[in-house]
Amino acid sequence: xxxxPFILATVFTAAxxxxxxxxxxxxxxxxxxxxxxxxxxxxxxxxxxFAAAVLTDSSVFGIIAGALAGMALSAVxxxxxxxxxxxxxxxxxxLTIMGLGLAGLIGQGFVGQPxxxxxxxxxxxxxxxxxLGKAIFTGDFVFFLSLGLIAFVAWGLNRTRFxxxxxxxxxxxxxxxALGLPVKRIRLVAILFxxxxxxxxxAYLSLIYTRFWSPGMSAGRGxxxxxxxxxxxxxxxxxxxxxxxxxxITVAQLHAQAGAIGLPSQFLSALPYLMTIAALLFLSIxxxxxxxxxxxxxxxxxxER
Amino acid sequence: xxxxxxxxxxxxxxxxxVLAVSLGLAAPAVAQxxxxxxxxxxxxxxxxxxxxxxxxxxxxxEKAFPGRVETTFIESVPEADSERSIEQLARTGHKLxxxxxFGYMEPTLKVAKKYPNVMFEHAxxxxxxxxxxxxxxxxxxxxFIIGKIAGKMTKTNTLGxxxxxxxxxxxAGINAFYLGxxxxxxxxxxxxxxxxxxxxxxxxGDAAKALLDQGADIITQHTDSPAPLQQASARGKLAxxxxxxxxxxxxNHILTSIIDDWAPYYVERTRAVLEGKWQSQDVFDxxxxxxxKMGPYVNMPDEVKKLAEETEAALKSGKIDAFMCPVxxxxxxxVECKGGDRLTDEQxxxxxxxxxxxxxxxxx
Numbered sequence: 001x002x003x004x005p006f007i008l009a010t011v012f013t014a015a016x017x018x019x020x021x022x023x024x025x026x027x028x029x030x031x032x033x034x035x036x037x038x039x040x041x042x043x044x045x046x047x048x049x050f051a052a053a054v055l056t057d058s059s060v061f062g063i064i065a066g067a068l069a070g071m072a073l074s075a076v077x078x079x080x081x082x083x084x085x086x087x088x089x090x091x092x093x094x095l096t097i098m099g100l101g102l103a104g105l106i107g108q109g110f111v112g113q114p115x116x117x118x119x120x121x122x123x124x125x126x127x128x129x130x131x132l133g134k135a136i137f138t139g140d141f142v143f144f145l146s147l148g149l150i151a152f153v154a155w156g157l158n159r160t161r162f163x164x165x166x167x168x169x170x171x172x173x174x175x176x177x178a179l180g181l182p183v184k185r186i187r188l189v190a191i192l193f194x195x196x197x198x199x200x201x202x203a204y205l206s207l208i209y210t211r212f213w214s215p216g217m218s219a220g221r222g223x224x225x226x227x228x229x230x231x232x233x234x235x236x237x238x239x240x241x242x243x244x245x246x247x248x249i250t251v252a253q254l255h256a257q258a259g260a261i262g263l264p265s266q267f268l269s270a271l272p273y274l275m276t277i278a279a280l281l282f283l284s285i286x287x288x289x290x291x292x293x294x295x296x297x298x299x300x301x302x303x304e305r
Numbered sequence: 306x307x308x309x310x311x312x313x314x315x316x317x318x319x320x321x322x323v324l325a326v327s328l329g330l331a332a333p334a335v336a337q338x339x340x341x342x343x344x345x346x347x348x349x350x351x352x353x354x355x356x357x358x359x360x361x362x363x364x365x366x367e368k369a370f371p372g373r374v375e376t377t378f379i380e381s382v383p384e385a386d387s388e389r390s391i392e393q394l395a396r397t398g399h400k401l402x403x404x405x406x407f408g409y410m411e412p413t414l415k416v417a418k419k420y421p422n423v424m425f426e427h428a429x430x431x432x433x434x435x436x437x438x439x440x441x442x443x444x445x446x447x448x449f450i451i452g453k454i455a456g457k458m459t460k461t462n463t464l465g466x467x468x469x470x471x472x473x474x475x476x477a478g479i480n481a482f483y484l485g486x487x488x489x490x491x492x493x494x495x496x497x498x499x500x501x502x503x504x505x506x507x508x509x510g511d512a513a514k515a516l517l518d519q520g521a522d523i524i525t526q527h528t529d530s531p532a533p534l535q536q537a538s539a540r541g542k543l544a545x546x547x548x549x550x551x552x553x554x555x556x557n558h559i560l561t562s563i564i565d566d567w568a569p570y571y572v573e574r575t576r577a578v579l580e581g582k583w584q585s586q587d588v589f590d591x592x593x594x595x596x597x598k599m600g601p602y603v604n605m606p607d608e609v610k611k612l613a614e615e616t617e618a619a620l621k622s623g624k625i626d627a628f629m630c631p632v633x634x635x636x637x638x639x640v641e642c643k644g645g646d647r648l649t650d651e652q653x654x655x656x657x658x659x660x661x662x663x664x665x666x667x668x669x
Binding site for chain 1: 347348350351352353357380381465471495497498499500501502504505506507508509510511512514515517518519521529530532535536539552554555648665668
């Protein structure tokens with residue numbers, strides 16, 4: 001039992017980058033924009049964050065820089081899809097390819113440089129709680145930030161006027177436009193927020209999760225974040241559940257292997273994905289119809305003049 | 306799904322890079338016919354492990370034959386989807402192509418059939434053709450040494466091993482490591498976690514953490530990034546570097562590194578092509594020829610260091626081997642001793658069983 005806090009801590013670290021990136025994409029998709037460039041923004045965030053941390057010798061500054069780099073890349077995406085009304089799927093894919101290349105360039109001089117860990121934050125009193133206290137209330141500051149982001153996104157989307165407008169724009173940009181809402185401006189905010197969080201998730205990878213920069217180190221996590229958004233079907237709580245479930249199974253299967261329980265490791269490695277598919281099936285069979293993606297998701301908005 | 310997507314785009318970008326390179330070179334190539342040498346890497350050049358070391362070999366070729374060779378590489382090529390990347394190199398005038406991962410074996414042979422005038426070199430494989438040579442290194446010699454170190458240094462008698470893919474090369478490494486450890490510590494146990502990836506720092510690190518959580522106090526790895534070493538170090542535990550000298554990632558917790566040095570072989574084979582003497586062959590050597598090297602032995606008492614150095618010297622001279630007979634398999638059967646007092650190279654290259662004492666089954 002004394003290893004449980006360690007295992008939980010591993011689960012939280014594995015899930016945090018997925019959760020953060022997925023939260024950002026969730027907001028973007030609620031506004032009716034499908035940005036498939038999460039992987040690209042994430043890896044640029046990882047490279048820039050690491051480079052900035054080395055140059056300034058501050059991991060905190062690196063994380064901020066990584067988040068801003070993700071946002072900068074999303075601004076390019078916004079320019080394409082909002083101003084030039086390009087196809088969102090194609091633009092997002094292009095963003096990923098560009099991001100992977102760009103990240104290699106940014107990180108070129110920083111390959112193989114080690115970086116010290118950011119000291120963990122211990123919340124007084126709460127971290128004394130047996131088992132859970134050690135796992136939840138002792139962590140890196142981005143983990144705590146991610147908990148705050150969950151609350152912020154849930155509250156912002158469901159309890160604020162701006163959240164309502166954002167969702168309205170996502171459901172039907174035509175109606176929203178007819179009502180006089182600034183569709184493009186609201187979408188711009190949503191896209192930039194998504195980029196900011198994808199960049200933050202990337203910086204988490206290179207500065208906290210594994211503390212070095214290497215091209216391709218995001219290893220498909222941006223795509224998993226996108227799948228989590230589908231899994232969430234419009235609900236933040238489901239997104240959080242999905243991220244921790246995914247992280248939990250990923251870590252549990254490694255433990256199962258180390259404990260030599262005799263199941264094929266390829267099967268165990270595929271388990272998180274199989275579980276995601278199973279959960280999706282379950283949700284779509286039992287779930288209410290109509291819940292899920294925003295009504296105008298992925299459609300370019302060209303107002304009539 | 307996600308990984309496949311990613312792999313697809315990585316290889317796509319790689320192909321684009323090669324296209325750009327080959328277009329750029331088209332003009333000067335007319336003036337002077339240079340030998341074009343191509344490389345396919347399974348990970349990024351910056352993995353600071355496996356692919357990084359192969360790329361050092363590529364650079365050595367450029368240095369050895371200034372103005373006479375032109376090299377190209379495609380990195381992060383997924384094994385399952387490598388055929389078109391290999392063919393891309395063959396089609397763009399590369400006369401010597403190194404494919405540097407086990408999983409490229411069949412695709413390499415397939416492309417080689419279509420391009421009989423191109424010479425291929427496949428790392429760690431066992432199938433050859435008229436224009437396909439294979440080469441590998443006896444990494445398991447290094448693993449035997451680090452096994453001895455780990456056996457001496459462990460306090461919990463539990464060693465953690467992060468494996469990439471259950472292929473013979475990795476299995477032989479696990480066996481050699483375990484036999485080394487057991488020879489100095491009969492109570493030692495080994496726990497194995499498979500990342501099912503050569504390069505995924507996050508997952509490699511998570512695997513190391515899982516092993517540490519399960520009581521392992523020394524971590525070794527057969528994956529490509531320094532993440533397992535780094536995670537062990539973060540918990541104050543000891544670990545080894547893999548493929549390149551990884552000291553910088555955990556200066557106070559690294560014991561040593563097993564270093565691959567492909568440069569002399571790559572230079573030799575390129576020279577063979579330039580002189581028209583290239584022939585298909587199979588080369589499997591290790592410490593003795595310098596293809597496998599050991600990093601400095603650090604963070605250990607002098608007696609353990611001495612043991613490691615003696616083992617290294619004995620392996621180098623051929624006096625001992627990681628697989629001295631009798632080798633008993635997990636099921637209790639003694640493996641046929643085909644090499645006199647040790648297993649033959651073929652037996653090691655095709656190893657598909659755990660030795661006695663290792664728990665668990667090899668994933669099929």
